[in-house]
Amino acid sequence: MVIGKRLATLKDKIKNRPKRAVTPYDLFMVAITLLSLVNLVLYLFVKEETLLYTIGIIDLLLSGLFFFDFLRLFITAERKGHYFFRDFGWADLLASLPFPQLKLLRLFRLTKAYGIIKRAGLEGIKRGFVEDRASAALLIVVFTIIILLEFGSVGILLLEQGDPDANIKTASDAIWWVYVTITTVGYGDQYPVTNGGRAFATIVMLVGVGLFGVVTGFLANKFLPSSNATESDSVALNKDAALAKMREDIKEIRQLLTDQQQIPPKEK
Secondary structure (H helix, E strand, O other): OHHHHHHHHHHHHHHHOOOOOOOHHHHHHHHHHHHHHHHHHHHHHOOOHHHHHHHHHHHHHHHHHHHHHHHHHHHHOOOHHHHHHHOOHHHHHHHOOOOHHHHHHHHHHHHHHHHHHHHHHHHHHHHHHHHOHHHHHHHHHHHHHHHHHHHHHHHHHHHHOOOOOOOOOOHHHHHHHHHHHHOOOOOOOOOOOOHHHHHHHHHHHHHHHHHHHHHHHHHHHHHOOOHHHHHHHHHHHHHHHHHHHHHHHHHHHHHHHHHHHHOOOOOO
């Protein structure tokens, strides 16, 4: 009976313990994994060589992110052998290599990420975003830039390829054009000549302005004191000044009482 009660108590503690917050970085890597699997499907259906080359360049960038994440997990693992062999670290390493035959191993990453999110639940996801809002905003910007580089390049190639005067013809042309457009630099060496391409460029420019506005806000949040922090510092200083004044008043009252006690009573 006693053992049963203890087991029941232990189960209640495990059930009611606070769930681990999912960090924005965890969700970022889930999104990167999903994007890589989408690219794998695109490889099966897209036949045009220029578009395939564009997708391949972005997928090479994703492979670099996967390799960085593998190194992070391996270095921070308490038991490196357990992570590598029992927790499919070998699959993380092979999936980070830019070979089409190994990309299906990225499903292991998606399975592990799903397990983390499922254990954390919606509450853990919300807590992760609230506790690290600045990093969440930055990672959303990074992921959006990757999406724009890939699908913006594919889109502009599809819109411009039918025009004989088009100057965006290769994957490198398209990726370069998207990059300088979202950064609002606009060198003008590549530019759309069709009406559809120009309308598409307008959307890319608007998104680019918004993205770098978020980056500016992130940097301001990291390096400048927030208004809340300033207000709390001001309140703290006012409280300290009030306490110091109160101590001085109490000291003066005590001194007056001491002096009063030393005066002999007047004779009636």
